[in-house]
Amino acid sequence: MTAPGRHLFTVGREKTEERGIMGGTVENKEWFLSSYVAEGVPTSEHLKIRTVRVDVSVDSIPEAHVAVQILLLSVDPYLRSMMSGQKGGLDLPQLEINQVVSSFGLGRIIGSKNMHYKSGDLVVSPFFPAAEYCVTDSIFLRKIDDKDSQIPLTEYLSALGIPGFTAWVGMLLIGIPKPGENIYVSAAAGAVGMYAGQLAKIKGCRVVGSTGTDEKVNLLKEEFGFDDAFNYKRETDFDAALSKYCPNGIDIYFDNVGGKMLEAVLNHVNKHARIPLCGMISQYNQVWSNREGVRNLLNLVGKEVKMEGFLIGSHIHRRGEFAAEIEGYMKQGKIKSKHQIYSGIDSFLEALASIFSGSNVGKVILQLSK
């Protein structure tokens, strides 16, 4: 195995010229945490980019390690919860100051001292750095079998990645939808919401989604097959909106937002409703004591509702089952995806901020190379 020189190699399904590799080292831009984000959305004050050189020559790769060019990075709301400097509701480890941000990503092996990987292999990892290259051990890598696959690489970060798995766990393992039930999904045009809603449709439910623009309302109904959808920013009274859009009550609320919407939902739950709590994007940018509380939890008693938080890490042993099911739906055209692609490592911060402004549609992906 030789060190990657200045040659053409395949990225995704396109051939591109490798940039910046000089004598075994590459110029590598990486995002790091400069200061903690007490409240609000991360800005250039908190996240900064720097250029380092990384030696990716085989001689310098440690035993059992590989060198990876990162092609795609997943940009997800939970990243915000690692930047506040104190463990929050998601209970995630906090980045150190100056530590490189990490995220789920897809890359190509460009050098290997690990017998299980060779140059050209495509791999995903939940812990790639927000950078263009890395040298890493293989413990978190999973090889993608790209042969004969009709699946676009971006789907490994989306329908087959964290969002798809999150939707599958929350909707199917916790929500357990039954045909004819009434489902409501908030942040429904987001990365997780679009799959959560489509999975419930596949299971024979009536599915309603909310989102933040009229364009996304149309997307939900026309592209993703939701039975109905509404723009929550146009609704001054969530309670009235739910009476209108969910006239038969709610059997499963797939909660992506928390706060006032969750409170409104609790006035519309049916007997024995289930509320998988996936995350609460309305809550991430505030310190908890400033948040608006949910005042009607007593409704959980009267309607005998189960509300359950989940993280996909606890269900990782079911990943194979998930992937087989979703790939099946994809082949049958039953699952559609919408991706918002940002280009180049410089765009990482913009991509992350877009999630919280609601300007994104579908899964936000950063494409580093194509």
Add this chain to the structure above:
Amino acid sequence: MTAPGRHLFTVGREKTEERGIMGGTVENKEWFLSSYVAEGVPTSEHLKIRTVRVDVSVDSIPEAHVAVQILLLSVDPYLRSMMSGQKGGLDLPQLEINQVVSSFGLGRIIGSKNMHYKSGDLVVSPFFPAAEYCVTDSIFLRKIDDKDSQIPLTEYLSALGIPGFTAWVGMLLIGIPKPGENIYVSAAAGAVGMYAGQLAKIKGCRVVGSTGTDEKVNLLKEEFGFDDAFNYKRETDFDAALSKYCPNGIDIYFDNVGGKMLEAVLNHVNKHARIPLCGMISQYNQVWSNREGVRNLLNLVGKEVKMEGFLIGSHIHRRGEFAAEIEGYMKQGKIKSKHQIYSGIDSFLEALASIFSGSNVGKVILQLSK
């Protein structure tokens, strides 16, 4: 079968002289709703007592009905939720103005036109009127087999009644305690709390309870075998109290109170904790929009906590299993009860109010005759 005349008959295990039966009719005091309770604790403005005459002679009893002298009435917090005039979080039917309050009770048949019941039989019903006598059909009656039983009649309203069954469903079916787990019970010296805690002890857990007086703290530790207990009225900071009394976190929180205590608990839950929501006594006397909200539900996600409301009606098919298990523990001396007995129908309102003032200890029971 003859109409009950003016004779001695057995009430509970004591012989008492029957009062007030004249020529087949009895003088009967009953509590009715005079006006809805918008907020706060019910007072004599809302609940009034009146005297009516009821014909309990066999000739006047409708076919398949029985006449009952009510001996014991269960006084429970949920009754408050039927008096506000609008369906609240417990989703209970509302009393009509002038309607007689009804509750779980124990009575003795004093006249019967039902072949399955004879005078002298002891019966319980979830829907006896808050009155001294009634003529009722038998649909909700259940006969108590009193022969050879060492069980005091009050236990049929307590360990073997609604509180015991509620504790059993919440702790064992929803909480599912495992040996060595850390359990916290609020309102722990109340009717449900005392059994919830003792059941968790039987299952090998470390159990901590909170209550509202130092006397009840002692009761929890010395009588009911709780590992630790605290007086929540002495704790200005619930968060700090839970750090102190639940140093290993909380695996099951048996919630009887809701509100600020629930919020504090969510800062102390362990991974995969369960929160059976039994009721929220801190919330019943307020309109919901005035309640303090729970602001840290996001913690349910990070700790993957299940919070589940329940009503015993959905588990009624398991009553036999419950009764067998609890009777077994009672015979082994593993379950103890504390009852606060109020005497006479006139005391119903005082008994009900005591639940909300926290002045009661254990199960509040109204004894109408002895």
